Structures are given as structure tokens and as C-alpha cells.
Amino acid sequence: MRKEAGLTLVELLVTLTVLGVVLGIGVPAFGNLIQGSRLTTATNSLVSALHFTRSEAVRLNTRVTLCNSADGVYCASEGGWQQGWIIFIDLHGTGTREDQDPLLAVAAARASGITITGNHPVQRYVSYVGLGSTRSANGGLQMGTLTVCADALGRQIVISRTGRARVQDGGCET
Numbered sequence: 004m005r006k007e008a009g010l011t012l013v014e015l016l017v018t019l020t021v022l023g024v025v026l027g028i029g030v031p032a033f034g035n036l037i038q039g040s041r042l043t044t045a046t047n048s049l050v051s052a053l054h055f056t057r058s059e060a061v062r063l064n065t066r067v068t069l070c071n072s073a074d075g076v077y078c079a080s081e082g083g084w085q086q087g088w089i090i091f092i093d094l095h096g097t098g099t100r101e102d103q104d105p106l107l108a109v110a111a112a113r114a115s116g117i118t119i120t121g122n123h124p125v126q127r128y129v130s131y132v133g134l135g136s137t138r139s140a141n142g143g144l145q146m147g148t149l150t151v152c153a154d155a156l157g158r159q160i161v162i163s164r165t166g167r168a169r170v171q172d173g174g175c176e177t
Contacts, residue, residue: 056129059107065092068128071127116154146162155175
């Protein structure tokens with residue numbers, strides 16, 4: 004007697020039903036995992052840029068500025084931080100890059116679905132002086148919050164009066 008190898012129609016339908024249920028549960032969770040990963044990557048990249056800007060200001064004992072930039076050469080006058088940013092030695096302390104200001108680093112635009120906005124003090128730039136604290140172009144303290152959003156998920160980068168950046172959850176509306 005020969006034994007048949009294979010699946011019956013009932014076994015195949017049960018297998019497909021179980022696979023459908025597992026995919027129905029797993030795919031949305033996987034989407035949230037991807038969004039969370041993109042949020043973390045964008046946040047860490049901006050925090051690293053802030054740390055680099057601060058350390059270069061201290062190392063060079065001069066004003067170093069981080070600003071949002073669409074072209075990777077000059078500071079943008081509109082749009083959010085997700086379009087990218089540049090770090091430069093701010094020779095004249097204006098908060099915007101001029102031709103003679105040496106460019107230290109450039110970051111490309113973030114992935115689609117990510118938005119990064121700053122409240123008024125840090126909407127366009129963050130500038131560190133030689134002591135490692137933040138100062139606006141007029142010399143006043145520059146404290147503020149950069150909010151990184153991926154759909155309803157969000158993180159805030161809070162810059163203190165000493166120039167220290169810390170990350171906290173929240174800040175994005177659904």
C-alpha cells in the first residue's frame with residue numbers, strides 16, 4: 004500500500020486562516036515598530052548634532068551654530084528641521100551662515116513622515132558659545148524645545164539654559 008504525501012483541502016484552509024489571523028495582528032504592530040525606530044533615529048541624530056555643536060564650541064572657544072538647512076550650505080528661512088541641518092563656526096554671531104563661516108557638518112533630510120519643529124527660541128538655530136552654553140544672536144540665553152514627531156509618536160529635545168540637551172517622550176498630537 005502506497006502512502007500519499009501532501010495536504011488535504013481542509014488542512015490547507017485551516018493553515019491559511021491561521022496565517023491570516025497572525026498577519027492581521029502582526030502587520031500593524033510591525034508598522035508601529037518601524038515608526039518608533041524612525042522616531043528614535045531622527046531624535047538621536049539631532050541630539051548627536053547638538054552634542055557635536057556644543058563640544059566644538061568648547062574645543063574651539065568660539066560660537067558654533069546648528070541651523071536647519073534645505074540645501075546643506077545655508078540656513079533655511081522657513082520649513083522645519085526635518086529638511087536637514089548644518090553646523091558651522093558662526094564668526095559674526097548672527098545665527099545664520101555667511102560665505103566666510105566655515106562649515107563643520109551637514110545632515111541630510113529626515114525620512115518622510117518625520118517632522119521636527121522648534122519653539123520660538125530654537126525655531127531656526129541653536130548657537131553655543133565657548134563656555135558650552137547656548138546664546139541667541141542678541142546675546143541672551145537660548146533655551147527651547149525641539150519636537151520630533153512620527154505620526155502620533157513624539158519626543159521632545161529640551162535644551163536647558165546651560166546648553167544641555169535632554170530627551171523626553173511626548174509632544175505630538177494625534
